[in-house]
Amino acid sequence: MLRTTLAGLRLHKGRLVTTALAIALGVMFVTGTLVFSDTLRASFADQVMGSAEKMDVVVLPEDERRGTVPRDVLAEVRDLPEIDRAAGVTAGDAPLLDKDGRAVGSVPTLGVSVGDLSRYSAAEGELPDAPGEAALATVSASATGYKVGDTATVLGPDGGKHEFTVTGLIDFGTAADVSFRGAVAFTPQTAVEMTGAEGFAEIDAVAAEGVPRQQAVDAVAAVAGSGTEVLTGRELGERLADQAGAQADVLAAGLLLFALVSVLVAAIVIHNTFAILVAQRQREMALLRCVGAVRRQVFTSVVAEALVVGLAASALGVLAGIGLGAAGFALGADALNTGASGAAVVLQPGAVLIGLAAGTATTLFSALLPARRAMSVPPLAALRTSAVAAGLDRRPGLLRAAAASVLLPASAAVVFLSRDAGSPQAGLYLVAGAGMVAFVGVVVAGPLLVRAAVAAVSPLMRALGVSSALAADNARRSPRRAATATIALTVGATLITGYAVINSSMMSTMNDLLDEQFPADYQITGQFTDENPAIPRQVARDLRAAPETAQVVAQRSATDGTPGPDATWYSTLDGAPLEEAASAVRQERAGDLADVRPGSVAVQADYANAEGLGVGDPVTVKTPDGERGLEVAAVVEAAAVWSVLMAPEDFAAAFPGKGDEIISVVGAEGAEAAKLRDAVYAAVEDHPTLQVDSVAQMRKQFEDVLGTAFLAVVAMLGLAVVIAVFGIANTLALSVLERTRESALLRAMGLKRAQLRLMLVWEAVLLCLIGALVGIGLGVSFGWAAADAAFEDLIFSVPIAQIAGFVGAAVAAGLLASVLPSRRAARTSITAALASE
Amino acid sequence: MSQSAAQAAPEQSGTGTPPVVAARDLVKVYGRADSAVRALDGVSVEFARGAFTAIMGPSGSGKSTLMHCLAGLDTVTSGTVHLGRTEITGLRDKQLTLLRRDRIGFIFQSFNLLPMLTAEQNILLPGRIAKRRHDPARFRRIVEVVGLGDRLGHLPSALSGGQQQRVAVARALLGDPEVVYADEPTGNLDSRSGAEVLGFLRDSARELGQTVIMVTHDPVAASYADRVVFLRDGRLVDEVHGPTAETVLDRLVNLES
Ligand SMILES: Nc1ncnc2c1ncn2[C@@H]1O[C@H](COP(=O)(O)OP(=O)(O)OP(=O)(O)O)[C@@H](O)[C@H]1O
Numbered sequence A: 001m002l003r004t005t006l007a008g009l010r011l012h013k014g015r016l017v018t019t020a021l022a023i024a025l026g027v028m029f030v031t032g033t034l035v036f037s038d039t040l041r042a043s044f045a046d047q048v049m050g051s052a053e054k055m056d057v058v059v060l061p062e063d064e065r066r067g068t069v070p071r072d073v074l075a076e077v078r079d080l081p082e083i084d085r086a087a088g089v090t091a092g093d094a095p096l097l098d099k100d101g102r103a104v105g106s107v108p109t110l111g112v113s114v115g116d117l118s119r120y121s122a123a124e125g126e127l128p129d130a131p132g133e134a135a136l137a138t139v140s141a142s143a144t145g146y147k148v149g150d151t152a153t154v155l156g157p158d159g160g161k162h163e164f165t166v167t168g169l170i171d172f173g174t175a176a177d178v179s180f181r182g183a184v185a186f187t188p189q190t191a192v193e194m195t196g197a198e199g200f201a202e203i204d205a206v207a208a209e210g211v212p213r214q215q216a217v218d219a220v221a222a223v224a225g226s227g228t229e230v231l232t233g234r235e236l237g238e239r240l241a242d243q244a245g246a247q248a249d250v251l252a253a254g255l256l257l258f259a260l261v262s263v264l265v266a267a268i269v270i271h272n273t274f275a276i277l278v279a280q281r282q283r284e285m286a287l288l289r290c291v292g293a294v295r296r297q298v299f300t301s302v303v304a305e306a307l308v309v310g311l312a313a314s315a316l317g318v319l320a321g322i323g324l325g326a327a328g329f330a331l332g333a334d335a336l337n338t339g340a341s342g343a344a345v346v347l348q349p350g351a352v353l354i355g356l357a358a359g360t361a362t363t364l365f366s367a368l369l370p371a372r373r374a375m376s377v378p379p380l381a382a383l384r385t386s387a388v389a390a391g392l393d394r395r396p397g398l399l400r401a402a403a404a405s406v407l408l409p410a411s412a413a414v415v416f417l418s419r420d421a422g423s424p425q426a427g428l429y430l431v432a433g434a435g436m437v438a439f440v441g442v443v444v445a446g447p448l449l450v451r452a453a454v455a456a457v458s459p460l461m462r463a464l465g466v467s468s469a470l471a472a473d474n475a476r477r478s479p480r481r482a483a484t485a486t487i488a489l490t491v492g493a494t495l496i497t498g499y500a501v502i503n504s505s506m507m508s509t510m511n512d513l514l515d516e517q518f519p520a521d522y523q524i525t526g527q528f529t530d531e532n533p534a535i536p537r538q539v540a541r542d543l544r545a546a547p548e549t550a551q552v553v554a555q556r557s558a559t560d561g562t563p564g565p566d567a568t569w570y571s572t573l574d575g576a577p578l579e580e581a582a583s584a585v586r587q588e589r590a591g592d593l594a595d596v597r598p599g600s601v602a603v604q605a606d607y608a609n610a611e612g613l614g615v616g617d618p619v620t621v622k623t624p625d626g627e628r629g630l631e632v633a634a635v636v637e638a639a640a641v642w643s644v645l646m647a648p649e650d651f652a653a654a655f656p657g658k659g660d661e662i663i664s665v666v667g668a669e670g671a672e673a674a675k676l677r678d679a680v681y682a683a684v685e686d687h688p689t690l691q692v693d694s695v696a697q698m699r700k701q702f703e704d705v706l707g708t709a710f711l712a713v714v715a716m717l718g719l720a721v722v723i724a725v726f727g728i729a730n731t732l733a734l735s736v737l738e739r740t741r742e743s744a745l746l747r748a749m750g751l752k753r754a755q756l757r758l759m760l761v762w763e764a765v766l767l768c769l770i771g772a773l774v775g776i777g778l779g780v781s782f783g784w785a786a787a788d789a790a791f792e793d794l795i796f797s798v799p800i801a802q803i804a805g806f807v808g809a810a811v812a813a814g815l816l817a818s819v820l821p822s823r824r825a826a827r828t829s830i831t832a833a834l835a836s837e
Numbered sequence B: 001m002s003q004s005a006a007q008a009a010p011e012q013s014g015t016g017t018p019p020v021v022a023a024r025d026l027v028k029v030y031g032r033a034d035s036a037v038r039a040l041d042g043v044s045v046e047f048a049r050g051a052f053t054a055i056m057g058p059s060g061s062g063k064s065t066l067m068h069c070l071a072g073l074d075t076v077t078s079g080t081v082h083l084g085r086t087e088i089t090g091l092r093d094k095q096l097t098l099l100r101r102d103r104i105g106f107i108f109q110s111f112n113l114l115p116m117l118t119a120e121q122n123i124l125l126p127g128r129i130a131k132r133r134h135d136p137a138r139f140r141r142i143v144e145v146v147g148l149g150d151r152l153g154h155l156p157s158a159l160s161g162g163q164q165q166r167v168a169v170a171r172a173l174l175g176d177p178e179v180v181y182a183d184e185p186t187g188n189l190d191s192r193s194g195a196e197v198l199g200f201l202r203d204s205a206r207e208l209g210q211t212v213i214m215v216t217h218d219p220v221a222a223s224y225a226d227r228v229v230f231l232r233d234g235r236l237v238d239e240v241h242g243p244t245a246e247t248v249l250d251r252l253v254n255l256e257s
């Protein structure tokens, strides 16, 4: 009796540890995310508030994107008795050149002025205070490699090169356009010269001694005039903090989604643990019932246990989560540009309470069903059956089969519907819904699936040896338990595989698009500025003259003058016959591209439909100088912005001032890559702002972005997989405990320790493989469905290598999950096990 | 197997053929120092080939312990146990496992069968563990004698207690082990089922020359044996040849007084 009690205690400890870990991990993720985002938000706010609050009054143009504050306002503000000091901030394009002499980025670097009175201070070095000095934004410095003391070149408004000594680095923090464009800061006078900006982007002022802020604001508002907005530094800070906070919120929402997946998986694991424990203690409970315990007492005892475990584990999870949040912030601070990696961790009561509540509630709810089941068992029936043998002779439920055979086809039908859904969003919602239905179907059919899967591999496992044969028999004995354990893993496997499929499909689709749209080796464009100046004609001429190039196509475009997205775009491609140059054309609906000569055009199919155009019809091209009549020679479908594609001669006549916008360069056959590169860069040598993209490099950048996203998603979902593996280990450990007698029997009959261990390894690997393979199946199907709904013209691609990796990981997970249970099973002494019960 | 072995069995061991199992000065102490329990206190005993021996004694007298030590399931504190020519007290766990696998059969009081295997699979399990091919003729004969013919495909949960024990007996005998150990094989059975199992054990000793060592509390069960040895406080105190239920009961009463 003592021995059983002790065994019970040991069992108690074991089940506490593993169940608690599953809950704690889920809670850790939730609390960690909350702590991380609270800290991030606080640090964003700190930073913008700190810089904005230096000013009492800030004057901004009402139209923040295009407007400016007139220069003379500054003098008037300075003259106000309420104002002590004031400074204007000049901002405009100031293309910074990298060490190779090429302009940085596809948008010109922002040039700003800093002076004695400035919201920003140097994070390293000093602010510039002489005409030949400049400070760089930290992002620009890391993009170019410039350090304090280096000489950097910036292009002036006339395109001339100006050299500056870098005196310092400025951390502009979350300022959205700086993190994208980078910035170079000059003294006020130099800033005006370098950017050519007319007005001020902002006027900052400090109130005179003793003047209340609001009074200063009112006084400034009186002179600032219309088209400006006057607010206190604090108000500006709050506005900026809100914007930055919104970034943190988006990040937090994304992370919480992953945290929820972890909690869901933890819930499945907890449910299974309690279900097993209740089944194992059925006799004990029946005995309780027989000696007079009422149903509610049995129910209460199970729920109370869940409550205690849930609370304790959640507390542990909250603690770990605080650590995780702090660590995440410390690591992520740099990447997220908070500029304050040393900031104190913000711990709000919400993060703690939500973590505790989520963990405890999840545990309670997961335990409710098993508790109810425990309650409903008639005491005598429970006394008669043993947990070990329970379920063996039960037939797989007809009900399950029926439900699954409704749910799974229903899911497939919804996926089918989603293909005709009007918008990508609607399609995605349908696919997500179908995914849920399918998941419920898999949950319902789980025991059948496990049975079928085990039956399928049984012959093989039997042939392999006694350990694997016994494992196959064991896996069959409680399909429900096995199914629940595997489904926890299925969740993670489905999501990871689904994302992998989407990722790989996007990759192949993008590659295909790149091939289609840029069948070139290099592409030359201007930097995006408000005017989008053309590429000088000389560039295309030089490129054509170079022996390394085979084809140089220049694209020019113009609109019919309609503002906004409704404009009709006219384009031409110069440098090769249209049918070769127009690589974006997928299909000729009518006519022939080769027939487009002076006097005729090709039109896109949807434009032709909208205008009722067919081959041979007249079409009107609206130019600034009036309308010109041309004839439709071909109707095509193309992945391009233009609606009308004209012959170069017609285009030149219609829009005489237009220069080249995009130049595509195809290298000559056999031209060395390095030589071609040199030739391209030589052609743009005198035009540093021109952007040269090699298609290979674009492809690589694209693949890098997708690859990073994939790793991030896998890492986020990884925790759910870890929790699921805990669940499988737990299930196995509990099974080992209830099979102590059997293990002893097997050992007495001469099964070696290693064989006993191997049996459990096989069992764990089998469970993990079933879970993973079902997940992979679902993931491939729904990854395809989701990608197909979201993207037009998707090229479906299954990442075979990655999936093989997942299968390998599942085997590894099984090995891991079996370590402790199998050690315990093999270590138990035969005589002690025979003596118990 | 051989008729002579079967006939030799009732005789005092050591006279004719060498004993199958021999224990000398067995001592088994559980725990240490102050709380030590001497479960076996210098037991020397031999079991002849083809003999059916019962071990009896009051509860806690060391019967199960003796059996476990004889079978290599447990280590001894001192003394030796031989199985045939092999001294098993010197063997390490791995060798003991192989020894049990290849040379010993077991029948326990309960939980004898693996619940997920059918009766037939349970019977064939030791062979599968040992990667041994079983002799189909022997299998058929044993199954027939045990009377399980139509029950072979059932799971243990669909068998009565007596049927389950008979499956266990068939399993222990199929591999033709040098010795079969049975720890209260009829402890959970009613007298009729118990009689079937015991009769079968006796027949296998007589007809197949199977050495059987059985632990029991029940004088009626012991009366099926050729010889009964009595344990008290870890010592061998008495023995009866050709026992009947009455003689066994007498001795037991003497023992406990
Ligand atoms: N693992 C153990 N640890 C400590 N003492 C033990 C252990 N196993 C048995 N004993 C003790 O050894 C003695 C002999 O036990 P054993 O199980 O051999 O008795 P038994 O004759 O089989 O009794 P029963 O008829 O009740 O089965 C007893 O006093 C028992 O308490």
Ligand SMILES: [Mg+2]
Pocket (backbone or CB within 6 Å): B063, B064, B065
């Ligand atoms: Mg005993």
